[in-house]
Amino acid sequence: MDDLKTSLRKILRNLPYILALIVIVYIAIWVRLSTINSPTVLDYDPWWFYRHAQEIFDNGMRLPSWDVQSFYPGRPISLFNGWSYTIVFLYKIFSYFSSTTLMKTAIISPLVMVALTAIAAFFVGRLLTNNLGGLVTALFMVLAPSLVGTSMAGYCDTDAPVAFYFFFSIFATLLALKKKSLATxxxxxxVNLLFVWNWGGGWLTLILFTVFTFALPFFRILENIVHTFSFKIDFKLLMQEWFEISKPMFF
Known part of the structure; x- marks a missing residue:
C-alpha cells in the first residue's frame, strides 16, 4: 500500500511535466499539418522510401535484391532500409484501426517520428539536467527550422527518423554509461544498430562519444585553466575520470 501511495505521489508530482510534454508533441505535429492533405508524398527522396515500402509490403516483407528503378540497368538494394520497413510497420498498425492506405501512412509517418523525437529529446535533456531541461530540449528540437522544413506531413525522407534515433541513441548510450548494467x-x-539500419550515417552517435572520450582530458585541462587561471593539473584525478568514462568501451 505504501509503495502504491509513493508511486501516485511521484506521478502527481511529475504530472505538470507530462502535460507540458504532451503540449509540445501537439505543437510539433500542428506546425507540420499544412501539407497533410497532399495526394502523394512531397519530393523525390520521400518517394524513394515510399517506393521501397511498397515493394516490401508487396513481396512478403522482403525487398528485391536488385533495384531496377534506380539508374540503368539498376543497382543493388541499399542495406539501410529500416525507414521503409518502419513505414510498412506503421501501416500494419494503422490498418487495424482504420481503412488507411500505405500512401497515407507514408504521409503521416514524419509526424509520428517527430512526436517520438520530442519524447526522446525530453529524456536526453532530463538525464543531463532535470525535467525542465528536458522540456526545453524537446521544444527547441521539434521547432528547429531545419527539421520543420524536412519533416512536414508527406515529407517521408529520413530526416525525421534520423532526429529521433539521434536523440534516442544518445539517451541509450548515456544510460548505459551511467547504469553500467548488461540490460542497459x-x-x-x-538502439544504435537500429539507427544504422535506418540511416547509413547512424554511426554518428558512437563516433561522437568515442571522440569525446579521447578529447575529455584536454577539455578538463582547458576547463581548469579557464576556471582557476592555473596550469596546475591533478593528473591522477584526471586519469581516474577518463578511465571511468572509457571503461565501458574497452572492458
Whole structure:
C-alpha cells in the first residue's frame, strides 16, 4: 500500500511535466499539418522510401535484391532500409484501426517520428539536467527550422527518423554509461544498430562519444585553466575520470 501511495505521489508530482510534454508533441505535429492533405508524398527522396515500402509490403516483407528503378540497368538494394520497413510497420498498425492506405501512412509517418523525437529529446535533456531541461530540449528540437522544413506531413525522407534515433541513441548510450548494467548496454547496442539500419550515417552517435572520450582530458585541462587561471593539473584525478568514462568501451 505504501509503495502504491509513493508511486501516485511521484506521478502527481511529475504530472505538470507530462502535460507540458504532451503540449509540445501537439505543437510539433500542428506546425507540420499544412501539407497533410497532399495526394502523394512531397519530393523525390520521400518517394524513394515510399517506393521501397511498397515493394516490401508487396513481396512478403522482403525487398528485391536488385533495384531496377534506380539508374540503368539498376543497382543493388541499399542495406539501410529500416525507414521503409518502419513505414510498412506503421501501416500494419494503422490498418487495424482504420481503412488507411500505405500512401497515407507514408504521409503521416514524419509526424509520428517527430512526436517520438520530442519524447526522446525530453529524456536526453532530463538525464543531463532535470525535467525542465528536458522540456526545453524537446521544444527547441521539434521547432528547429531545419527539421520543420524536412519533416512536414508527406515529407517521408529520413530526416525525421534520423532526429529521433539521434536523440534516442544518445539517451541509450548515456544510460548505459551511467547504469553500467548488461540490460542497459544491450539496449544501447540495439538502439544504435537500429539507427544504422535506418540511416547509413547512424554511426554518428558512437563516433561522437568515442571522440569525446579521447578529447575529455584536454577539455578538463582547458576547463581548469579557464576556471582557476592555473596550469596546475591533478593528473591522477584526471586519469581516474577518463578511465571511468572509457571503461565501458574497452572492458
Amino acid at each position: 548496454i544491450v539496449f544501447a547496442v540495439l
